[in-house]
Amino acid sequence: xxxxxxxxxxxxxxxxxxxxxxxxxxxxxxxxxxxxxxxxxxxxxxxxxxxxxxxxxxxxxxxxxxxxxxxxxxxxxxxxxxxxxxxxxxxxxxxxxxxxxxxxxxxxxxxxxxxxxxxxxxxxxxxxxxxxxxxxxxxxxxxxxxxxxxxxxxxxxxxxxxxxxxxxxxxxxxxxxxxxxxxxxxxxxxxxxxxxxxxxxxxxxxxxxxxxxxxxxxxxxxxxxxxxxxxxxxxxxxxxxxxxxxxxxxxxxxxxxxxxxxxxxxxxxxxxxxxxxxxxxxxxxxxxxxxxxxxxxxxxxxxxxxxxxxxxxxxxxxxx
Numbered sequence: 388x389x390x391x392x393x394x395x396x397x398x399x400x401x402x403x404x405x406x407x408x409x410x411x412x413x414x415x416x417x418x419x420x421x422x423x424x425x426x427x428x429x430x431x432x433x434x435x436x437x438x439x440x441x442x443x444x445x446x447x448x449x450x451x452x453x454x455x456x457x458x459x460x461x462x463x464x465x466x467x468x469x470x471x472x473x474x475x476x477x478x479x480x481x482x483x484x485x486x487x488x489x490x491x492x493x494x495x496x497x498x499x500x501x502x503x504x505x506x507x508x509x510x511x512x513x514x515x516x517x518x519x520x521x522x523x524x525x526x527x528x529x530x531x532x533x534x535x536x537x538x539x540x541x542x543x544x545x546x547x548x549x550x551x552x553x554x555x556x557x558x559x560x561x562x563x564x565x566x567x568x569x570x571x572x573x574x575x576x577x578x579x580x581x582x583x584x585x586x587x588x589x590x591x592x593x594x595x596x597x598x599x600x601x602x603x604x605x606x607x608x609x610x611x612x613x614x615x616x617x618x619x620x621x622x623x624x625x626x627x628x629x630x631x632x633x634x635x636x637x638x639x640x641x642x643x644x645x646x647x648x649x650x651x652x653x654x655x656x657x658x659x660x661x662x663x664x665x666x667x668x669x670x671x672x673x674x675x676x677x678x679x680x681x682x683x684x685x686x687x688x689x690x691x692x693x694x695x696x697x698x699x700x701x702x703x704x705x706x707x
Contacts, residue, residue, distance in 0.1 A: 481510025
């Protein structure tokens with residue numbers, strides 16, 4: 388059964404964010420509803436969706452906790468479970484495969500069995516062929532785009548936009564990636580790694596325009612990427628601080644979801660939740676989740692290694 392909490396359940400004080408405003412309980416009180424109503428309203432979320440990170444299948448021997456071949460059965464299990472839930476869509480947060488173009492042939496047919504809308508985020512390991520071919524193989528309309536559901540706007544971010552693995556050698560974004568990585572290394576930052584990437588100027592401008600539009604329309608926003616941006620970690624996108632500054636400057640941005648760091652992670656900054664979902668690939672135990680979006684919180688129901696979280700809008704999340 389989905390985890391459900393009363394709409395009045397919040398944590399660690401008030402939010403600074405004017406757009407997202409008061410809790411559901413306070414809203415009912417202002418409207419003159421009895422206090423008891425606040426504990427029953429919102430029992431059914433307006434929006435539910437599935438999240439998987441780092442399936443990362445390849446037909447090759449295991450390496451440590453990375454059990455590549457087992458990702459087929461894990462993905463089959465996740466798809467079967469998500470199909471039993473009342474979900475509007477499902478997200479995969481990058482690294483659908485680990486190696487070899489033919490790896491897509493094993494897992495894409497399983498993914499296509501989802502009986503709902505489904506969206507991929509590009510990961511660094513997904514570039515087993517030129518970018519245009521990857522997009523076509525994964526049925527993606529573009530490397531970054533957006534969609535809307537029930538007053539929420541979901542932004543698909545391409546954190547491989549500026550990278551050496553996702554662009555032809557000598558191209559502008561390839562050269563920019565080398566420059567950004569060198570600067571990070573010179574500064575002693577942990578994310579100056581070849582497996583990371585960044586968001587280029589054109590996409591940054593598009594994200595800002597999209598956030599402006601969402602705020603104008605009164606929509607809450609979740610950004611979905613492969614690389615984390617907060618807290619600081621060796622897996623972070625190259626221009627993580629720029630991205631954090633951008634998304635936290637909008638009071639309607641609720642969360643940034645990502646994969647890449649298979650161990651998972653969490654941070655809270657500027658009123659925004661930064662949630663790294665654990666990688667499906669690692670260990671014998673599966674990992675995926677469903678998310679319920681309420682007016683005043685997100686509720687993450689984890690399966691396998693993924694923890695359950697209450698994610699209040701404007702206050703730090705906590706595991707349950």
